[in-house]
Amino acid sequence: MSYAYPGGGRALADLHFGIEAGSYTVVFGRNGSGKSTFAYLPNGLIPHVVGGALTGRVAVRGRDTRDHRPASLFELAGLVFQNPEAQLFSSTVRDELAFGLENMGLAPGAVAGRIRETAGRLGIVELLDRPPEALSGGEQRLAAIASVLAMDPPVVLLDEPFAGLDWRYAPRVAAILAELNRTGSTVVVIEHRAGNYLRDAARLLVFDGGRVVLDAPCGLDAEPALKVNRLLPEYPPLPPAGGAGDEVLAVDALCASVGGRPVLNDVGFALRAGEVAALVGENGAGKSTLDR
DSSP: OEEEOTTSOEEEOSOOOOOOTTOEEEEEEOTTSSHHHHHTTTTTHHHHTTOOEEESOOEETTEETTTSOGGGTTTTEEEEOSSGGGTOOSSSHHHHHHHHHHHTTOOHHHHHHHHHHHHHHHTOGGGTTSOGGGSOHHHHHHHHHHHHHTTOOSEEEEESTTTTOOTTHHHHHHHHHHHHHHTTOEEEEEESSOOGGGGTOSEEEEEETTEEEEEEEOGGGHHHHHHHTTOSOOOOOOOOSOOOOSEEEEEEEEEEEETTEEEEEEEEEEEETTOOOOOOOOTTSSHHHHHO
């Protein structure tokens, strides 16, 4: 199949492959390689919502996506978007998880049970009654992942699921995805950063220029294959310490609340021209708020 966005050039070209039920596949590639566009195919967002020109055929568990709209596909193929803010719209995280379950026709007791189970597995019980707009970037991603996993679709696609997650939550999400796959779910992770999750997958599809340029085993052999194809970054050396210039940003006694909840408390620091600084902390520590 091939696809072009409305008014644009081809984003995907001559794709021809299948993903087996119960498999764990990683779709890897540079920014702009067509990975996220591919993610919109299994649930019918392309062509029914996004539009554009689609040629060829895409079928999910035997359903041709041309003939089935997203409303009849979301129970089969759940998608966690690259940008969680585009996925979250309810007044609380609890309502966010309930939305898909209620549309599936589950009874209130079953909905509440699914929410408790999913939130407990991801470790986000304390977020359930908070509004999505009051969450950090990493917490929003966890809420988006939970809203899809709660529906237990047979196919789960996640676009950059580890972006913004701290050292506690990234391994937890990876372990949950591996367990989902072991219990029969089809898992597709779409990423451009390598990580330990590659060891859990069986297959690696590398996209470049809208095409599949590599279809290879994943697992322990994935990173050498990515290095050969120049898909792992090689960072230049840092500049020598010292020699920083004038002060370019000063923060003094900064306090901030989001949704009535204190996030920053008496923060103070300065940055100088030419410095290389890292802002590090757990999800919910205030990094995103400070960045804003």
